Amino acid sequence: MTQTTITLYTRNRCPLCDKAKVTLDELKQEWNFKLEEVDIETSDELTERYGLMIPVVHLDGEEVGFGFVDKFDISNRLQEKTKSNELK
Template sequence: MHIRLYTKTNCPLCDKAKAVLTELLADYSFTLEEIDIYKDDELLEKYQLMIPVVELDGEEIGYGAIEKEAVRKRLRRAQNS
C-alpha cells in the first residue's frame, strides 16, 4: 500500500495529518510519500483549498481535517482485499 500526503509548508492541518499517518504506520504496512503542492503548478491548482489530501493507492480518501479512524478503516479494507 502506498499513501501520498499532499501538503504545503506552514500548514497545521498538514502537520496533524502527517502525525496521524505516522501513528498508523505502527499498525499497517504502507509507504508514505509527502508531496508539497507548491512544487507543482497542477497540484497547486487541484489541491490549493483542499490540503492536506490523503491518497491511498491512487484514490483520494480524505482531505482537510484527517480523521484517524476513517483512514484506519480504509487501510484495513485495502489490506484485506
C-alpha cells in the same frame, strides 16, 4: 503482493498538514504502508487542484481524505485495502 502507498499532499506552514502527518505516522505503527509526501507548491497543477483542500490523502492513488484527516477513517480504508488484497 505490492505494498500499499499513502500519498500526503501538503505544503509548508500548514497546521492541518502537520496534524495529518502525525496521524499517518501513528497509523504506520499499526499498518504496513509506504508514506510519500508531496509538496503541492512544487507544481502549479497540484496547487490548482489541491490548494484549498490540503492536506489531501491518497491510498494507492485513490483520494480517501482531505482537510481534517480522520485516523479512524484512514485505518478503516487500510483495513478494507488489506482484505481486498488478500482476496486477490
